[in-house]
Amino acid sequence: xxxxxxFYIFFCNIWIVSNAQxxxxxxxxxxxxxxxxPAYSGYKDQLNVHTFYRNQWLGIDGAPRSFSFAVDAPANNxxxxxxxxxxxxxxxxxSSNWAYTSFAYKVRxxxxxxxxxxxxxxxxxxxxxxxxxxLRPEDTGDVLIPQELISTSLPDARLGVHYSNDKxxxxxxxxxxxxxxxxxxxxxxxxxxxxxxxxYLTAGVLLPINEVIQIKPSFLIKEDLDNSSAVDAxxxxxxxxxxxxxxxxxxIKLKEQGRYIDNGNYKSILQSQKSIITMIEFFASEKxxxxxxxxxTLNDFSASTLGIHELSIGFYFKSKxxxxxxxxxx
Numbered sequence: 001x002x003x004x005x006x007f008y009i010f011f012c013n014i015w016i017v018s019n020a021q022x023x024x025x026x027x028x029x030x031x032x033x034x035x036x037x038p039a040y041s042g043y044k045d046q047l048n049v050h051t052f053y054r055n056q057w058l059g060i061d062g063a064p065r066s067f068s069f070a071v072d073a074p075a076n077n078x079x080x081x082x083x084x085x086x087x088x089x090x091x092x093x094x095s096s097n098w099a100y101t102s103f104a105y106k107v108r109x110x111x112x113x114x115x116x117x118x119x120x121x122x123x124x125x126x127x128x129x130x131x132x133x134x135l136r137p138e139d140t141g142d143v144l145i146p147q148e149l150i151s152t153s154l155p156d157a158r159l160g161v162h163y164s165n166d167k168x169x170x171x172x173x174x175x176x177x178x179x180x181x182x183x184x185x186x187x188x189x190x191x192x193x194x195x196x197x198x199x200y201l202t203a204g205v206l207l208p209i210n211e212v213i214q215i216k217p218s219f220l221i222k223e224d225l226d227n228s229s230a231v232d233a234x235x236x237x238x239x240x241x242x243x244x245x246x247x248x249x250x251x252i253k254l255k256e257q258g259r260y261i262d263n264g265n266y267k268s269i270l271q272s273q274k275s276i277i278t279m280i281e282f283f284a285s286e287k288x289x290x291x292x293x294x295x296x297t298l299n300d301f302s303a304s305t306l307g308i309h310e311l312s313i314g315f316y317f318k319s320k321x322x323x324x325x326x327x328x329x330x
Contacts, residue, residue, distance in 0.1 A: 026052045026068070027248065027277050027293040028312050030218055030234065034072050034083045036200045037173035038102035038120030039162035042074035042081020047317040056295075058306035062092035072102075079106055081118065093134035100124030100158065114166040120173075122158035127151060154178070160200075168205040174198065196224040206238075214238040216246075229253045234277070244281035250274070250295070274298040275308075289314040 026035065032050040033040035050070045057063040072083030081104035089096045104120040132146035160173030176197045204218030220232040229252070236246035252273040279293040295308035 025222065025230070025232075026054060026066075026312075027232075027250075027295055027308075027310050028052065028279060028281070028291050029220065029232075030202075030204065030236075031281060031289070031291060031312065031314065032070055033162070033171065033202075034070050034085055034102065035068065036175075036202065036220070037160035037162055037171045038083070038100070038122040038158050039104045039118040039160035039171065039173065040081075041072045041083035041102045041104040041118075041120055042078070042106070043072075043104075043118070043162070043164070044316070045074045045078055047071070047073040049315040049317075050312065051314075052310065052312045054308065054310040056308045058309065064089065064091040066090075080104065081106060081120070093131045095129045095131075097127045097129075098124060098156075100156075102158070104160075104162075112165065114164070116164055118160075118162045118164075120158075120160040120162070122160075122175075124156050124158075125153055126156050127153045166206075168203070170203040171200070173200045175200075196226045198222060198224045204234075212240055227254070232277075234279075236279075242283045244279070244291075246279045246281075248277035248279065250277060281312075286318075287316050289316070 029035055032048070032052075033043065034050075035052075048071065050068075052066070052068045054066040055063070056065070066087065066089045068085065068087035070083060070085040072081060074080070075082055081102075083102040083104075084100070085102070086099040087097070100122040101124065102120055102122040104118045106116050106118045109115045109117055129149065129151040130146055131149045133148060135145060155178055156175070157177045158173065158175045159177060160171060162171040162173075163169065174197055200220065200222055202218065202220040204216055206214055206216050208214045214237075216236040216238060218234050218236075220230075220234075222228075222230040222232075230250065232248055232250050234246055234248035236244050238244055250273075254271055254273070275298060276296045277293055278296075279291065281289060281291040283289050289312075291310075291312035291314075293310040293312075295310070297308070
């Protein structure tokens with residue numbers, strides 16, 4: 001079997017089945033929760049600007065690449081949070097772009113300024129494309145293979161709820177609420193995977209060890225009830241409120257199994273994917289955060305690549321009127 005064809009089929013199965021096309025799951029998600037939960041908008045009670053860049057399987061042509069941008073801020077004396085997020089994914093001839101605007105309403109619980117319950121709503125647009133001119137099919141007459149650039153756009157919405165205090169947090173959210181149920185009569189929609197609602201459950205706690213070191217265990221569960229389930233378990237050490245050093249383990253269970261043909265026989269690609277993640281975040285100043293994550297996939301395919309690299313940068317701008325009681329470290 002042609003090696004390039006194998007890699008292309010591999011990418012399409014693993015990328016499309018295990019990840020929502022419009023919103024790649026970043027390893028450093030915990031540093032900008034607006035990507036998975038609109039209720040996180042304005043959580044830090046200051047203006048935040050974040051960017052992520054993720055490059056998967058270096059050394060392989062057409063490997064997945066992702067970029068995202070987010071800005072969120074409080075409003076109405078901290079009672080409301082607003083955010084805007086946008087991103088782009090690329091894999092071979094396929095691409096997707098997405099953008100959302102979010103609103104969060106915050107309810108203070110009790111007399112503690114740090115204890116809040118937030119409800120969030122996002123509305124946005126998803127765009128999926130495939131450039132048939134970049135494909136090299138063996139059967140050029142196959143009508144199911146596009147011969148030109150095909151693109152489709154769909155509106156979408158997200159919902160979320162988020163609780164937090166100065167020691168721990170928990171959040172529940174859903175995305176792709178509308179995209180799956182909107183019918184498009186244009187036959188071009190058939191070239192793209194049907195978007196299933198994705199559900200996220202995340203939680204974490206901050207535990208002080210001494211005056212210098214704190215630890216933060218956290219987890220993220222992602223479920224679409226159809227194709228895949230994913231679990232991230234992370235452990236961070238916070239040193240002097242400036243340096244985060246952590247590790248994580250990701251397990252993805254594929255309910256829809258990828259296949260390829262080898263000498264006339266169908267063979268399975270993967271039923272699950274496991275990864276070890278190492279991360280470091282450094283606050284260069286009170287206004288700038290720099291981050292890096294390295295994902296090592298635990299399967300035979302990882303020997304053919306240079307791993308998965310993810311860069312992040314965040315900018316923080318405090319308001320003249322401080323709203324929060326203690327600094328947000330989640």
